[in-house]
Amino acid sequence: MDQNVTCDTWLGVEAVLEKYFLPVLYSVEFVIGILANTAVVLGYLFCLKNWKSSNIYLFNLSLSDFAFLCTLPVLVRQYANENWRYGSFLCVSNRYLLHANLYTSILFLTFISIDRYLLMKYPFREHFLQKKEVSILISVGIWIWVTLELLPILLFIDPNTTNNNGNSCNDYASSGHPKHNFIYSLCLTVLGFLIPLFVMCFFYLKIALFLKERSRQLTTSLPLEKPLNLIIMAVVIFLVLFTPYHIMRNVRLASRLWKPSTCTEEIIKSLYILTRPLAFLNSVINPLFYFLMGDHFRDMMINQVRIIFKAIRR
Numbered sequence: 001m002d003q004n005v006t007c008d009t010w011l012g013v014e015a016v017l018e019k020y021f022l023p024v025l026y027s028v029e030f031v032i033g034i035l036a037n038t039a040v041v042l043g044y045l046f047c048l049k050n051w052k053s054s055n056i057y058l059f060n061l062s063l064s065d066f067a068f069l070c071t072l073p074v075l076v077r078q079y080a081n082e083n084w085r086y087g088s089f090l091c092v093s094n095r096y097l098l099h100a101n102l103y104t105s106i107l108f109l110t111f112i113s114i115d116r117y118l119l120m121k122y123p124f125r126e127h128f129l130q131k132k133e134v135s136i137l138i139s140v141g142i143w144i145w146v147t148l149e150l151l152p153i154l155l156f157i158d159p160n161t162t163n164n165n166g167n168s169c170n171d172y173a174s175s176g177h178p179k180h181n182f183i184y185s186l187c188l189t190v191l192g193f194l195i196p197l198f199v200m201c202f203f204y205l206k207i208a209l210f211l212k213e214r215s216r217q218l219t220t221s222l223p224l225e226k227p228l229n230l231i232i233m234a235v236v237i238f239l240v241l242f243t244p245y246h247i248m249r250n251v252r253l254a255s256r257l258w259k260p261s262t263c264t265e266e267i268i269k270s271l272y273i274l275t276r277p278l279a280f281l282n283s284v285i286n287p288l289f290y291f292l293m294g295d296h297f298r299d300m301m302i303n304q305v306r307i308i309f310k311a312i313r314r
Contacts, residue, residue, distance in 0.1 A: 075094065
């Protein structure tokens with residue numbers, strides 16, 4: 001009896017999370033994220049004159065976030081109404097854009113960490129990887145790589161799912177053939193998440209060792225704490241936001257293969273639901289990088305806001 005009550009409770013939790021938790025969280029992420037990223041995109045396009053490699057990576061990161069945020073309203077409506085009304089094509093493209101944002105964000109954050117290390121290592125001369133032309137090529141390469149990396153999703157997502165209320169556009173881990181999706185998800189976790197995480201941690205250690213060596217000197221040529229803080233922030237975003245999602249996505253797919261008890265399956269579904277808006281919270285947090293990065297962007301934006309407010313008062 002107690003076990004049945006517990007399972008019924010988890011079944012109710014899953015329904016509440018999908019109907020209320022996801023729409024509320026996605027709505028908050030959309031409102032805050034769209035305002036922040038719109039301000040950043042406009043700031044870069046109309047205010048920033050001297051573009052550096054870090055600006056190019058951050059601008060592409062903001063474009064990726066902006067594209068993803070535009071997909072949230074349809075998701076909010078789907079979960080709130082428990083019904084998908086936009087057809088198979090929009091279902092697949094929505095899930096594709098969602099994952100594209102996730103993995104382009106990871107790669108752009110990784111190259112930002114590399115850029116910060118090079119800034120510390122070569123403060124008075126421009127490294128090859130810090131040239132604007134190279135940064136543009138790397139950014140284009142990231143978009144192409146992620147596009148190719150995610151092409152199998154177009155085959156693995158099954159948009160023709162129905163529920164009691166009509167059509168349903170399931171998330172990737174709950175759709176398609178579980179065996180094929182699980183194998184692909186593991187490959188995507190390694191290539192899209194673990195390898196970039198290793199690269200970022202590698203440069204974090206190099207920056208830490210570099211700081212330890214420079215701390216023995218009386219003077220320094222640049223504020224070394226800023227690059228270190230940026231790398232720490234990026235690593236924290238990786239670990240806190242992205243790790244739970246990748247773990248639970250693979251656990252969810254594995255559970256569809258081993259077919260556990262109903263209670264265990266409902267617990268896994270609920271935990272997986274909790275990690276999804278957490279992972280995509282990066283689109284709201286990423287704009288902090290534009291202000292912490294420096295390169296006069298923060299001062300430029302503050303000055304523009306002051307000018308706008310003065311114009312309004314007049």
